[in-house]
Amino acid sequence: MFFAMIIFLVLFFAGTLIFLKREKRLTAAIQTRLSASSKEILHLSLLIQRNVENAAPDEIELSNRLVRARREFEKKPESATLDNLTKNILMFKQVDNTRFPGLPELIERFLAERQRFLIFTREFEKTKQKRGLWER
Numbered sequence: 244m245f246f247a248m249i250i251f252l253v254l255f256f257a258g259t260l261i262f263l264k265r266e267k268r269l270t271a272a273i274q275t276r277l278s279a280s281s282k283e284i285l286h287l288s289l290l291i292q293r294n295v296e297n298a299a300p301d302e303i304e305l306s307n308r309l310v311r312a313r314r315e316f317e318k319k320p321e322s323a324t325l326d327n328l329t330k331n332i333l334m335f336k337q338v339d340n341t342r343f344p345g346l347p348e349l350i351e352r353f354l355a356e357r358q359r360f361l362i363f364t365r366e367f368e369k370t371k372q373k374r375g376l377w378e379r
Contacts, residue, residue: 270370277363281320284328284360287353288313291332294346305334322364329357 292313295306312328332353335346 266370266373270367273363273367273370277320277360277367280356280360280363281316283356284320284325284353285313285317287349287356288316288328288332291335291346291349291353294343294349295335295338302338305331305338309335322361325357325360329354 288309292306292309295302295309309328309331312324312331316324316328318324332350335343336350338346
């Protein structure tokens with residue numbers, strides 16, 4: 244009886260350690276995907292920024308706001324700064340597309356990557372919460 248209880252405790256703690264290691268690896272994998280997604284967002288926003296550099300004088304302010312929003316996201320890649328960047332990029336949807344060839348496709352790619360980033364952010368927060376509960 245005593246040995247069975249000791250074996251049970253050893254197996255329980257071993258299982259807990261294995262679970263925690265798995266959760267840690269999962270969190271690291273999600274964090275890697277999140278980082279890659281944020282880099283892709285920065286890359287796409289830079290392409291959009293370069294695409295609209297020859298904007299008309301009335302659109303220069305839009306371009307400058309895009310540059311500021313991009314820098315802000317670069318410093319703090321999180322949902323709030325991404326929303327600001329998205330808002331500034333979507334303003335270019337109203338601009339005449341004939342002057343900026345390829346801009347609609349870049350904006351669509353940006354929006355798709357934005358969705359991936361938000362999904363990875365939610366997954367990362369969930370695993371962080373689960374891991375925090377187990378480590379307590």
